[in-house]
Amino acid sequence: MERARINVFDTTLRDGEQSPGCSMNVQEKLRLAHQLDRLGVDVIEAGFPIASDGDFQAVQAVSAAIRRPVIAALARACKADIERAAQALQGAARPRIHVFLATSDIHLQYKLKISRQQALEQAGDAVRRAKSFCDDVEFSPEDATRTDPELLFQILEAVIEAGATTVNIPDTVGYTVPSEFGELIHNIGQRVRGAKQVVISAHCHDDLGLAVANSLAAIAGGARQVECTINGIGERAGNASLEEIVMAMRVRPDRYVHETGIVSEQLYPTSQMLSEITGVSVQPNKAIIGRNAFAHEAGIHQDGMLKNPLTYEIMTPRSVGVPDSRLVLGKHSGRHALGLRCEQLGYRFDRRELDEIYRLFVVLADEIKHVQDHHLLELIRQTQPNPGRIPPAHAEPRPIHPPASAAVGQSGYFERPFPVALGADLSAATLPLNPMSEHSAEQEDYLWGV
Ligand code: KIV
Ligand code: ZN
Secondary structure (H helix, E strand, O other), X not given: OOOEEOEEEEOOOOOHHHOOOOOOOHHXXXXXXXXXXXXXXXXXXXXXXXXXXXXXHHHHHHHHHOOXXXXXXXXXXXXXXXXHHHHHOOOOOOEEEEEEEEOOHHHHHHHHOOOHHHHHHHHHHHHHHHHOOOOOEEEEEEOHHHOOHHHHHHXXXXXXXXXXXXXXXXXXXXXXXXXXXXXXXXXXHHHOOOHHHOEEEEEEEOOOOOHHHHHHHHHHHOOOEEEEEHHHOOOOOOEOEHHHHHHHHHHOOOOOOEEOOOOHHHHHHXXXXXXHHHOOOOOOOOOOXXXXXXXXXXXXXXXXXXXXXXXXXXXXXXXXXXXXXXXXXXXXXXXXXXXXXXXHXXXXXXXXXXXXXXXXXXXXXXXXXXXXXXXXXXXXXHHOOOOOEOOHHHOOOOOOOOOOOOOOOOOOOOOOOOOOOOOOOHHHOOOOOOHHHOXXXXXXXXHHOO
């Protein structure tokens, strides 16, 4: 089956940077831009050149250094902004000017203080001006989801006629819901003159926690570009998270008959690099790249994971660049995980011995939440005066998941049918050194790599 290609437009360096605490200097932006290139994004929005000299220089630097993806620069719908964006993009191999103008009555009346007719004319004029510098022009009607659809359609027709090649529909304030947004995108595709000749794009914010769901609904409605950020950073509650959109499509190809150019094994390294640069870490339970996304504490889950990871994981950690799943030893853990950890520490016990350790372990776990290696060794010392050590050759930690080089079905590992596009050699992925993920006592169990 032919799978439609969805272009991934990354705006981490522009909208993402507008997130409190996430601003980046030129060198930092350049470093992240190289990583976004490795990740395989189609478009990098490198900044808003009129906003500051730093932003201008960042767009210039990214344009000069990164040649495969399109490099976009943001501009309001006015001469000075468009000229500044064009200037910053001069060295780009594939430049795009991204022009925006608010179109909702709330913004027209209170912010811009212009009429609908003026907005219509200004949008067309701005796109014509941008087009005089650059073939690739994107137009965004800011606050599109609170704009009267009839006006929205008229403005989109005007900008397409003026030469826009992408029309991006921003849910600027994160107000829409999936069914409504999918329908809006579908109607744009059907009713706006010229829409079939351009790319329809979705740009969703997360104020109601719906940015990813809305982006996926837009794809179902006919959008062929999604705008998103690494770790979902962005204004207020953030933008749609790139890693979540991409993995939803990859894990559910039965529902999303689309593909992206994203190298999913680079998702975690990219997320880590962003956290390292900004100093803003992601919440532990964040989907795909959070510290707990592949962690299992409950005994029933750990037991299932050790029998076959398919029981509790819908994608392999390696498919998103996470080194391996981890089993956290806490009060919900069972004997299976405890026994495995003892083996990894070099001790093998029979059932009766393990029961003895387990009884003390549960009492301790109740008190201290996470039982770490040194606690476990102390429990072993207390209960087993002369524990037999496993010969070192047999004490090697066994990962839950096969190494990338392991043959499918190799003894002790399980064949993983999804996601569909697995198999890259993770040993090639360079994980950036992130001071926040260094080996702290708190995270000790994370590094077990069981
Ligand atoms: O959220 C928004 O409306 C934007 C536009 C500039 C595309 O970021
Ligand atoms: Zn935005």
